[in-house]
Amino acid sequence: MLNAPGQSAGQPAGQPFLSGYKRDYYGGALMCLIGAGAVTQGLEYSFGSLTHMGPGFFPTCLGAILVVLGVSIAATAKRPATRPPIGENAAQEPAHPEWRGWFCILASIVAFVVLGKWGGLLPASFAVTFISAFGDRDNTWKSALVLASVITLLSVVIFWWLLQLQFPLFTWG
Structure with missing residues (x-):
């Protein structure tokens, strides 16, 4: 009996490799x-x-x-x-990885590194939150904007003001 691609020999048919x-x-x-x-x-x-x-x-x-x-x-x-099912389509797991989420998370890390070095804490923390929020398909640009604004405010208060981290708010180069 042949198995589906990505399935091991001792695994029941229809069950993903890393399930459950x-x-x-x-x-x-x-x-x-x-x-x-x-x-x-x-x-x-x-x-x-x-x-x-x-x-x-x-x-x-x-x-x-x-x-x-x-x-x-x-x-x-x-x-x-x-396990109790979660949601309407709980039995159905996606057949492919969520590339959108992977791409958004990786792009946000790159944006944080680049903007942190050449832009400062404020644009870096805004960018990392704003970009990574789009990894979730349910987020809109408005919800991502609100989330990024709140996280940026919190990061400035916690890291720059309270902890006095030596990371400038704004820098040019």
């Missing part, structure tokens, strides 16, 4: 792997204490949190038959 609980297990394992790598790398630096944090404190703690989250995702994975 396999996707949760692989996602949890990937998070654990990344977290363990961050912990391993973070422990090579001075850890410090809560009052005097060293350079290894943040990556070690963040890696440990990623490991815990990865284990919890993998532990709560359920088989597709026991």
Whole structure:
């Protein structure tokens, strides 16, 4: 019996390769792997204490949190038959990747890097939010504009004003 393209030999027909609980297990394992790598790398630096944090404190703690989250995702994975359907077309997964979302996310990262270097925090944070909002097909340009404005305001208040991050609001080159 021949399988559909992208299907393994032991997989039932009509079921995508990374469907259901396999996707949760692989996602949890990937998070654990990344977290363990961050912990391993973070422990090579001075850890410090809560009052005097060293350079290894943040990556070690963040890696440990990623490991815990990865284990919890993998532990709560359920088989597709026991999952409740979400929405009207829950049984139908898209046959192809959402290229629009991938493109918008990657384009927003490039825009942040370019505008962050040659434009400053304000245009970079606006662009990263505005462009990535179009990865969701339900967003309109008005909702993306409102979202980008709010996130830009929050990033200016948090990073530039409260944390006094050395990232100019506007720069030309």
